[in-house]
Amino acid sequence: MAAWWMTDTAPYPYSQRWLLDLPLPFLSLRRLDRMLMPSPGMRVLEIGPGTGLQSLHVAPQLGERGRLDVVDVQQPMLDHVSARAAKLGVGNIVPTLADAHSLPFEDETFDAAYLVTAIGEIPEPAVTLGELRRVLKPAGRLVVGEFFDRHQIRPARLIAHADSARLHVTQIIGPPFAYYAALRPCGAA
Numbered sequence: 001m002a003a004w005w006m007t008d009t010a011p012y013p014y015s016q017r018w019l020l021d022l023p024l025p026f027l028s029l030r031r032l033d034r035m036l037m038p039s040p041g042m043r044v045l046e047i048g049p050g051t052g053l054q055s056l057h058v059a060p061q062l063g064e065r066g067r068l069d070v071v072d073v074q075q076p077m078l079d080h081v082s083a084r085a086a087k088l089g090v091g092n093i094v095p096t097l098a099d100a101h102s103l104p105f106e107d108e109t110f111d112a113a114y115l116v117t118a119i120g121e122i123p124e125p126a127v128t129l130g131e132l133r134r135v136l137k138p139a140g141r142l143v144v145g146e147f148f149d150r151h152q153i154r155p156a157r158l159i160a161h162a163d164s165a166r167l168h169v170t171q172i173i174g175p176p177f178a179y180y181a182a183l184r185p186c187g188a189a
C-alpha cells in the first residue's frame, strides 16, 4: 500500500475536484502574476488546469486578442474549466485533450506557459519540460508551481530536469515545499 502511494502516477481524480478550489499557501494568484507577467495579446499555455483556479484568473488578463490554451489528460477537467469560463463570460480559453509528454502545438508558439501542482503528477517531467521548451518562443517564459504533496518535485530536482531540457531556472520564490520557479529557454536574452 505504502509503495503504491509513493509511486502511483494516476492524474488527480476528478471526483476530488473540490479540493482544487482551495487556495494553497505561498502559491497565490498574485505570486503567479508576478512570475508569469500575463498581459493583453499574449498567447499562453497552461498544463493541468484542473478545475481552472489559475486559468480563470490568467485568461482575462490576456484580453480579447490574447488566448489561453489549457491542456489536460482528463476531459472532465477541461469541460469543468469551459463551463466555468462560459458562466463568467471568459471567451479566450481553448481546451485541448492531450498528454503533456507530447504537446500538439507547433514549435515556438507561446509567449509563456505555466503548470501549478501538475508537473509532479506527470510521469516523465523532463520530457514535458523539453516539450515546453520546444513550444515556447525563444524569449518565452515558463512558470512551475509546486506544493508539498506526495508528487512534489523539489527545487533541486526541477533544476536538474530543466538543465536536461535546455531551460534555466532564473528565480524561485517561496519555501522549498511551496514554491514558484521561473524558467527561460537557455540562450534567451
Ligand SMILES: C[S@@+](CC[C@H](N)C(=O)[O-])C[C@H]1O[C@@H](n2cnc3c(N)ncnc32)[C@H](O)[C@@H]1O
Pocket (backbone or CB within 6 Å): 011, 012, 020, 021, 047, 048, 049, 050, 051, 052, 053, 054, 071, 072, 073, 074, 077, 098, 099, 100, 101, 115, 116, 117, 118, 121, 122, 123
Ligand atoms: C493537482 S491538479 C492541479 C490543478 C490546478 N493547476 C490547480 O492548481 O488547482 C493536476 C492536473 O494535471 C493534470 N495532469 C496530470 N497528468 C497530466 C499529463 N500527463 N498531461 C496533462 N495533464 C496532466 C490532471 O488531470 C490535473 O488536472
